[in-house]
Amino acid sequence: MQRRTFLQTLLLSTGTMLTFSAFKNHIYSQSIDSELMPAMFIGHGSPMNAIEENEFTKEWKKEASLLPIPIAILCISAHWFTRGTFVAVTSQPETIHDFGGFPKALFDTQYPASGAPELAHFTQHIIQSTQVQTDADWGLDHGTWSILKQMYPEAKIPVFQLSIDYAKPPQFHYELGKELLELRKKGVLIIGSGNIVHNLGRVNFQQIDAAYDWNIEFDTKIKNFINTQNHQGVIDYQKLGSIAQLAVPSPDHYLPLLYTLGLQQKNEAATFFNEKYMAGSLSMTSVKIMKG
Numbered sequence: 063m064q065r066r067t068f069l070q071t072l073l074l075s076t077g078t079m080l081t082f083s084a085f086k087n088h089i090y091s092q093s094i095d096s097e098l099m100p101a102m103f104i105g106h107g108s109p110m111n112a113i114e115e116n117e118f119t120k121e122w123k124k125e126a127s128l129l130p131i132p133i134a135i136l137c138i139s140a141h142w143f144t145r146g147t148f149v150a151v152t153s154q155p156e157t158i159h160d161f162g163g164f165p166k167a168l169f170d171t172q173y174p175a176s177g178a179p180e181l182a183h184f185t186q187h188i189i190q191s192t193q194v195q196t197d198a199d200w201g202l203d204h205g206t207w208s209i210l211k212q213m214y215p216e217a218k219i220p221v222f223q224l225s226i227d228y229a230k231p232p233q234f235h236y237e238l239g240k241e242l243l244e245l246r247k248k249g250v251l252i253i254g255s256g257n258i259v260h261n262l263g264r265v266n267f268q269q270i271d272a273a274y275d276w277n278i279e280f281d282t283k284i285k286n287f288i289n290t291q292n293h294q295g296v297i298d299y300q301k302l303g304s305i306a307q308l309a310v311p312s313p314d315h316y317l318p319l320l321y322t323l324g325l326q327q328k329n330e331a332a333t334f335f336n337e338k339y340m341a342g343s344l345s346m347t348s349v350k351i352m353k354g
Contacts, residue, residue: 098246098330100129100352103254103322104209105336106140107346109161112171112208118346119212121336125350126213133249134178134220136185136242139205140256140315147238148197148225149186151179155221156201173207178220181250185224189241191234192227200225205255205318226317232297235317239324252325254318258284259309259345266342273339280309281345284319288332288349293323308343319349326351 104122111119141160142148157172186194202210206223224242226235242252259277266272283302287295297320299306310316326332331354336346 097130098243098327098353099132099249099251100350101246101252101254101322101325102351103256103319103349105257105346105348106205106209106255107257107340107344109164109168109204109208112204112211113168117338118336121348122209122212125335129251130249132219132251134181134222135210135214135251135253136178136181136222136224136245137202137206137210138224138226138239138252138254138318138321139203140226140260140318141203141205142200142223142225143228143314144225145227145229146225147189147192147194147227148200149182149194150177150200150223151182151196151198152177152200152222153179155223157207158201158203160203171207171211173202173211173217175202175207175210175214175217175219175221178222181220181245181248182222185222185242185245188244189238191237191241192230194224197225206253209253209255224321226314228314232299232313232317232320236293236297236320236324239321242321243325243327246325252322254320254322256315256318257345258316258319258347259339259343260315261308261311261343263311264308264343270341271339272342273345274308274342276305276308277339277343277345280305281339281347285334285337285347288323288334291326291332293326296320296323309345322349322351327353329353 155177159169186196200223202221245252259281284296330351333350334347336348338346340346
């Protein structure tokens with residue numbers, strides 16, 4: 063059975079929510095079809111993108127409409143930064159409002175997707191390079207739900223998260239991303255959520271559509287590395303010197319990109335969307351990996 067037909071059957075049978083029990087027996091036994099589910103890195107920007115309609119959110123919706131229907135979504139978000147690697151096994155993850163100073167409407171926003179505990183345990187099983195611990199409390203942080211609220215507003219697709227170990231170097235995260243390939247074979251959409259350039263200390267709200275020269279230069283160099291499948295250049299971003307120090311003052315928003323690139327196969331192309339700079343020191347550049 064093709065993934066789209068399978069998912070549509072489940073959606074019709076459940077009415078409002080796609081429960082994980084409806085397809086958990088397929089996890090270990092087989093792939094849903096022969097094609098790999100695309101993988102993505104999404105520049106998520108401001109939490110307000112969850113409730114605004116703008117050029118970025120329109121593109122997120124467009125990209126979602128072009129994708130096969132995922133059996134579940136795994137998000138590696140800049141906002142779950144931990145000591146050690148954790149996978150969330152929560153059955154009904156809460157919507158985490160991990161920010162301050164925004165309108166009440168944003169705090170009132172919920173994303174009531176179910177979790178994917180069986181797939182989370184499967185993820186723990188396939189990762190061999192490090193010990194993965196389970197977390198039964200973590201919900202969906204805004205790096206996850208702010209983009210999924212726009213891409214899949216009905217919240218019918220199960221969602222779970224994998225944390226980022228802040229004590230590990232970039233190469234570790236790239237190699238860990240490679241180990242997630244089996245999930246793509248089973249119809250899981252894997253999304254790294256962060257920003258290639260993310261320096262809140264240099265934000266210029268008076269010039270919201272402008273960019274510092276170092277922002278443009280760093281973002282362009284990283285895109286060139288991706289275009290030529292020079293993943294080592296992306297991993298070794300610190301070798302770019304002062305522009306890297308300005309663009310990535312802390313690695314939390316950059317590292318999700320490495321998980322996505324680790325999933326790229328030789329016959330797959332990388333395409334870009336939302337290639338725009340914001341407020342001087344932010345880049346919204348996003349990447350999709352799929353067979354060309």
